[in-house]
Amino acid sequence: MTVLQVKVWRGGESGHYQEFEVPRFESQSVLDVVTYIQRSLDPTLSYRFACRVGMCGSCAMTVNGKARWTCRTHVAKVAAADRLEIAPLANLPVVKDLVTDMSPFFEKWAAAHGRFQGGRTRRDDFERVPPDSPQRGLVDEAIECIGCGICYSSCDVVSWNADYLGPAALNRAWTLVNDVRDTDQTRLAAVAGDAGCHACHTQMTCTERCPKQLSPTASIAGLKRLALAAALEGEI
């Protein structure tokens, strides 16, 4: 039986890698490996997961140096020479072992006005979004974000500028500025500052890594164009 050599981060911000030997199974995911370690080798290992099918976005970790959703990452795809190095997501505070504190990530969604603000009450009829409208077409992919934090963790600009809103929050803002039902008139200004869309260097690591194969870079470029147009019109 083949055995995987697995190095797993233990501790908080300062810590070390601990080595485990995990039996290799067919169709094994990286999450299976972490779960095996916790259930059979060391029950004190902390990690986070929920759905196991790529919907919830909770199991993201750094696997052999790249942020990935572990539930849908096959060991066969990433473990060259049967070796794995599993660490918590970069750019986020480490709580313990593989668990990060996602607060900064979601606080930035709020700072980017990521909350939908409708103009109708429960007594009004539903407002319709024409499915074929150009604005709806622009965000066809962007609305599929599951908030896993992989783009945020992979982004160099987030590492360099702690205030940078990051790819996911900007992607969320892009979906809302294109939502005909939304009434927030200050969102574009909120994402056009120093820590907003213009800070993006188009390194496209977010697009490269997004497990849903979305392109936050496309959303950020869209915001850059809108912000420029609004600035020329004197609106922001």
Place this chain on the structure above:
Amino acid sequence: MKNDFRARNHPAYWAFLVHRVSGLLLALFLPLHFWALGQALQGEAQLDSFLRWTEQPLVKFAEVVLVLLLAAHMAGGVRLLMLEFLAWRDWHKSLLAAAAGLSIAAGLAFLLNLV
């Protein structure tokens, strides 16, 4: 925790590095360029002697590198403008390949003219 080179190893990141490094090197070259032009202020003979010095093979080779840097920086800049200001489409790797091809073609054209 911080990312290392493994997270950055993809084409668009290399393009970012080439653009940034070429920009920095060109910025460093600029003072030298102005100093060379300034030789003309000392009279024709001074400039001519400097221009003769630049005929050396090593300086000529450095010139090819300079042209390559200029071409890469310009093509990289045009690539970014097209990517960000035109309607988004799935062409970023094609744009990157075109920018790389154009830069190398410009460098080669300069190199071959010298021969």
